[in-house]
Amino acid sequence: MQEINHVAVLDFGSQYTQLIVRRVRELGYFAKLYALEDFPNIGKPGAIILSGGPKSTSEPDAPDLDFEALNGFGVPVLGVCYGMQLLNIKFGGSVKASNRREYGPATLVPGESSGLYEGVSKNSQVWMSHSDTVENLPACAVVIAANQHGTPVSLKWDERFYGIQFHPEVTHSHEGNRILHNFLLTAGELAPFHIEDFKRELIEGIKQTVGSKQVVCGVSGGVDSTVLAVLLHEAGVNVRAIYVDHGLMRKDETAEVQNNFHRMGVEIETIDASERFLGALAGVADPETKRKIIGELFIDTFWDAVGDAEMLAQGTLYPDVIESASNAKSKASKIKTHHNRVDRILELQAQGKVLEPLAELFKDEVRALGASLGIAHDILWRHPFPGPGLAVRCPGDITVEKLDIIRECDAIFIGKLKEHGWYEKVWQAYAGLIPVKTVGVKGDERSYEWSTNLRAVISDDAMTADWVELPSQILRETSNRILNEVKGINRVLYDISTKPPASIEWE
Numbered sequence: 001m002q003e004i005n006h007v008a009v010l011d012f013g014s015q016y017t018q019l020i021v022r023r024v025r026e027l028g029y030f031a032k033l034y035a036l037e038d039f040p041n042i043g044k045p046g047a048i049i050l051s052g053g054p055k056s057t058s059e060p061d062a063p064d065l066d067f068e069a070l071n072g073f074g075v076p077v078l079g080v081c082y083g084m085q086l087l088n089i090k091f092g093g094s095v096k097a098s099n100r101r102e103y104g105p106a107t108l109v110p111g112e113s114s115g116l117y118e119g120v121s122k123n124s125q126v127w128m129s130h131s132d133t134v135e136n137l138p139a140c141a142v143v144i145a146a147n148q149h150g151t152p153v154s155l156k157w158d159e160r161f162y163g164i165q166f167h168p169e170v171t172h173s174h175e176g177n178r179i180l181h182n183f184l185l186t187a188g189e190l191a192p193f194h195i196e197d198f199k200r201e202l203i204e205g206i207k208q209t210v211g212s213k214q215v216v217c218g219v220s221g222g223v224d225s226t227v228l229a230v231l232l233h234e235a236g237v238n239v240r241a242i243y244v245d246h247g248l249m250r251k252d253e254t255a256e257v258q259n260n261f262h263r264m265g266v267e268i269e270t271i272d273a274s275e276r277f278l279g280a281l282a283g284v285a286d287p288e289t290k291r292k293i294i295g296e297l298f299i300d301t302f303w304d305a306v307g308d309a310e311m312l313a314q315g316t317l318y319p320d321v322i323e324s325a326s327n328a329k330s331k332a333s334k335i336k337t338h339h340n341r342v343d344r345i346l347e348l349q350a351q352g353k354v355l356e357p358l359a360e361l362f363k364d365e366v367r368a369l370g371a372s373l374g375i376a377h378d379i380l381w382r383h384p385f386p387g388p389g390l391a392v393r394c395p396g397d398i399t400v401e402k403l404d405i406i407r408e409c410d411a412i413f414i415g416k417l418k419e420h421g422w423y424e425k426v427w428q429a430y431a432g433l434i435p436v437k438t439v440g441v442k443g444d445e446r447s448y449e450w451s452t453n454l455r456a457v458i459s460d461d462a463m464t465a466d467w468v469e470l471p472s473q474i475l476r477e478t479s480n481r482i483l484n485e486v487k488g489i490n491r492v493l494y495d496i497s498t499k500p501p502a503s504i505e506w507e
């Protein structure tokens with residue numbers, strides 16, 4: 001889509017490469033990430049950015065690219081970190097290898113106040129993460145910025161080729177966006193990125209691919225699958241949206257999911273498989289075994305309901321595609337979750353029957369698309385909820401009694417967060433069960449009951465997380481209500497563990 005005059009980002013393996021794409025899109029231009037193996041098949045870009053990477057240019061297997069082909073595009077090129085070092089070599093300079101890594105903040109001192117550094121302040125913070133540095137500069141190179149020690153951190157080799165040693169894409173580079181924007185302004189007209197245009201093109205594409213075929217998709221009530229189902233509906237597709245109730249949903253969740261879709265004009269098929277799931281889980285305490293049972297039953301239940309699908313739609317997002325493409329450049333690896341990783345999907349994929357319309361979007365863009373499809377704010381900003389549902393919040397064996405307790409505690413906690421305006425300030429929050437009985441007093445009687453753990457974390461990507469310092473008022477009101485209203489609980493604990501070492505969920 002839109003592979004003309006877009007911004008092509010070439011991936012040299014940096015952990016920040018995806019962020020470059022995001023930043024460019026935030027600046028309003030269409031950017032796309034390419035694996036080096038695909039070069040020079042990158043459409044007709046209007047500008048090219050070479051990302052950073054973990055290797056040293058001096059290593060024998062250091063990633064390289066065909067400079068003539070790069071030059072042949074005739075468009076501005078920005079080399080970031082490794083990209084800058086590689087360009088310096090291509091222009092006849094050299095790079096000094098070092099085994100000491102410079103990691104962290106540095107001060108940017110722009111040498112010229114025009115071009116890349118137009119409007120950038122004199123001493124702004126930039127973020128470094130590299131070991132090699134440029135050594136000899138070719139005669140054509142001009143140093144356009146240095147760090148606080150006078151070491152060159154930005155070069156210009158001619159009117160089209162720029163390099164920066166720091167990472168403008170991370171927020172720790174305070175004026176990184178401006179620098180990227182200035183670079184993009186040196187290009188001719190670039191393809192814009194507007195979610196409305198994107199939506200129109202997506203709908204057009206879906207119509208053409210699907211025609212009159214029936215498309216099946218699984219909906220969980222989460223952001224991705226909801227946007228997917230509503231998008232298909234908006235494209236006029238004959239869509240079957242299947243929702244599996246495994247009995248491990250939160251309080252009133254199934255009814256809410258059904259109502260939400262109903263309001264949006266999409267009828268979903270609910271498969272009530274709770275007895276099947278809870279039966280299979282009865283007496284099982286080992287976390288891995290529980291997950292396995294749920295995963296396998298989900299596949300069976302879902303595919304039994306699907307029958308002979310003409311087409312299957314999945315809510316795969318851009319980060320999933322990039323992640324799997326860099327792990328292994330195979331189509332099969334694009335598949336999102338363990339419960340989707342089944343032979344049926346591989347077969348359908350080989351036959352071109354798998355549709356992944358969101359595969360070029362980041363999460364925040366999916367939300368913007370969802371908003372432009374008229375999906376309610378609450379749904380788009382719902383906290384992530386794990387596939388195995390409450391099972392991972394109920395250590396040990398699962399019973400209906402325990403699940404009901406979790407549901408009540410969770411509903412009270414989430415309600416309090418919403419009431420105090422904290423729900424959207426946290427990434428994920430929930431109440432779980434600690435199935436250990438302790439002594440207490442309720443009324444005039446001794447109680448011997450379980451505890452509930454409240455958890456609220458912030459995170460960017462779920463890989464790491466920090467617990468949230470919630471106002472004590474919220475914790476107090478939550479605790480009071482739980483202790484007064486939930487039978488079976490006489491103790492409320494707040495989980496103050498970071499990830500790592502703890503995980504967000506308890507199992």
Ligand SMILES: Nc1ncnc2c1ncn2[C@@H]1O[C@H](COP(=O)(O)OP(=O)(O)OP(=O)(O)O)[C@@H](O)[C@H]1O
Binds near residue numbers: 218221222223224314
């Ligand atoms: N209970 C369910 N019923 C039907 N389909 C489901 C269910 N749970 C998950 N799925 C399907 O599996 C996909 C991946 O599930 P996962 O739990 O990883 O959620 P996700 O990637 O966060 O997506 P979403 O935001 O849609 O929940 C979902 O997008 C959906 O298509």
